[in-house]
Amino acid sequence: MFLNNLSNLSLNQLIDAWPASPWVFAEVSSAESGPFVLIGVLLSLITVYLTSKLGGELSKRLDLPPVLGELVGGVVVGVSALHLIMFPENSAAVTDSVIAQVIQWMGNLDAEAAMHVFESQSEVISVLAELGVIVLLFEIGLESDLRELSKVGAQAAVVAVVGVVAPFTLGTVGLISIFHVPVIPAIFAGAALTATSIGITSKVLAELGHLKSKEGQIIVGAAVIDDVLGIIVLAVVASLAKTGEVDLLNVVYLIISASAFLLGAILLGKFFNTGFVAIADKLQTRGALLIPAFTFALVMSCLASAIHLEAILGAFAAGLVLDETDKRNELDQQVMPIADILVPIFFVTVGAKADLGVLNPMVAENRAGLIIAAFLMAVAVIGKVITGWAVFGQPGINRMAIGVGMIPRGEVGLVFAGIGSASGVLDRPLEAAIIMMVILTTFLAPPLLQMTLKETDVELPTEAALSATE
């Protein structure tokens, strides 16, 4: 927001100073604007990929999760700064989007045609971003392993449940009682505090060489359960947001249908998997494994939508089911490139849509948002750190490390912010506060985890040093 005027000014000067369009067409009306929609989508995708790679790599170089860089990159190219990736919902005019203006100039489009191209191109990018979350959750489902959960067992389950209940309750009650936020947005923000990012957590643990330690196993196990709980919470909350009221019967119905859908999918999966493998083995054309699996994920996404749940829950369930087949490694390999090209569209888009201008402390009315962000941040850390002390029957375990390991929110927290913003439940300060919370937890967790785990390590290097001396 605070960069709007600057970028608009220089853009208009640029366009005025440019030579007349070299294209041979007369002014183009909206009926003939078809090819320009493709060019608009191509320019948007190029921007998204350059942003995600620059942001991701920079983030990686700073020893932070790449997803953080993609998100921050999205903020830079979006409504908060460069105005490259724009959506009609937060900017009504073609003149707000640099890409739409370039296309209008390239094709010599009239105002109506330019608006049509801008709307169509944004619609396509939005749907591609939604397909991106669907593929992401399908992949998370494929990477999650129900059998691993049974090994870490009860400890992980307790950590997961405390890690969902504590931040949700603290966050929701705090927002309502301290900040007088209406009930539904408060529940939504509370829910956004629940889900630990299994991707970020397990990656950080692997980098620190602690994936196989007792603490590491409990963290990963809890993050997996937490992921499932978080998605059920998301489905419940998103449906609540749709119907507009807190209907206890509806909540119960949703919890039951979410659980039944997920459990039913897993149970039916045992039968389905035999059939699936048989079908995939019989197919002789390209995509023999991928197309049936991907179609299954889309069907489950559609089914989930049809019974009032979120599409991504269906994709996650499809992933969990297909994870049980013998084909899982082959499928993982084939889904990865698809996730590589679709998932960044989602993260960059979430960043691009987040108007960080509302957090500008220079504007008096924004200060409430900043205070909320500070409050969410405190709850996000405290609500997860206490989970370490819920672990029972494990004397001498590093409780702090377990709690800290649950801090990063990552993907699922952003899914909440994106859906909350798309459905209109979250106002801008609250949405921006949630994104700030996700950015900060993701940002804080790796160095904190490194610090807490080093305490355990203190003896290890000493032993190693001793054995080297011997």
Add this chain to the structure above:
Amino acid sequence: MFLNNLSNLSLNQLIDAWPASPWVFAEVSSAESGPFVLIGVLLSLITVYLTSKLGGELSKRLDLPPVLGELVGGVVVGVSALHLIMFPENSAAVTDSVIAQVIQWMGNLDAEAAMHVFESQSEVISVLAELGVIVLLFEIGLESDLRELSKVGAQAAVVAVVGVVAPFTLGTVGLISIFHVPVIPAIFAGAALTATSIGITSKVLAELGHLKSKEGQIIVGAAVIDDVLGIIVLAVVASLAKTGEVDLLNVVYLIISASAFLLGAILLGKFFNTGFVAIADKLQTRGALLIPAFTFALVMSCLASAIHLEAILGAFAAGLVLDETDKRNELDQQVMPIADILVPIFFVTVGAKADLGVLNPMVAENRAGLIIAAFLMAVAVIGKVITGWAVFGQPGINRMAIGVGMIPRGEVGLVFAGIGSASGVLDRPLEAAIIMMVILTTFLAPPLLQMTLKETDVELPTEAALSATE
């Protein structure tokens, strides 16, 4: 067309007989129709994948190229029959699309919202189909090998040039003089007769075990050159279609810019490749190889569009360039799943948009289209079969097999039909005639090639039989 009334009738009865919508919403206006666009896209994609797999596998079982089945499947689910995959351009109303009607009923949408969802969902599927051709030509570029061409050398070049010039001249002149077709559509149809499908031809040769024979090498070499020539012809013709007149200077400019673009891309590619590999090696986040390569393909597609060429020419050039890097095998592996999910959208959509109703011989005015199809078919076969006799300095070679090997048109021919139809150059009978020609050449070539190559084989089984007797 002849099935329209039937399917509309039964659909309307179905919807009238259905219970009231179970969704809790009041009638939804177009501002809130966002999530339904996603559901519409998901339902369309599910239909596309089921169609492409059923059609492809059936085709494969009948020993025909799978792409033929995808195309015919598209015809079945499209405007000619089931009305599942529909586009506003050939059907103005929501009531013409089964999926749009299902969504209107599911979401209890008002007429305006339903039309908005129908238009948005069709726009998304259209762009996904265009991304499908871009990925397809990127993949064909990656599979083409400039070094292989130098081995088969002059023979292949002569076969390729004759195989482009002969059908183009015969087709264009014949359509203008015999059928009094206007010049631009005649040139477009003539151009659609030029490009041999390298995919289908090389696959058929491999299946018959003749890929490494002298005939096989000349066919594959010629098909590669032919592919490049066909794409230049496509770029020329599509640009001609856009500007609306045959401007000789413009043709020369286009031939020069198409050649310069392609050759420049390849020459610059040598420098670029070193940089590309260095960049890909330095990247540490997911998609380190795929995202730079894919972004390069999109940038080249955009550049090609910007200098009045087709986007697909850029994607093909990007593929040719990246084929020269050490990373080509790894890249091939990663592009394959993306092609698997995007390319079928293109083929099924081309089939779905083809209104075969215009070829119904019961309707008097359609007979011209059928006669044109018969003429195109004759030109398509004769124009390629004669190329075998253009081979020089190879006594005893199976000239008929080389000519027959060049017959299948496949992908590139369909690209012509799709672009011609989208740009409005081709009227329906001519578009349908081209699609019929592509279907029939693709359908005829494998058994014909099997027949002509068996003549050469006659001695081989005998020798094998003899050695088995010894």
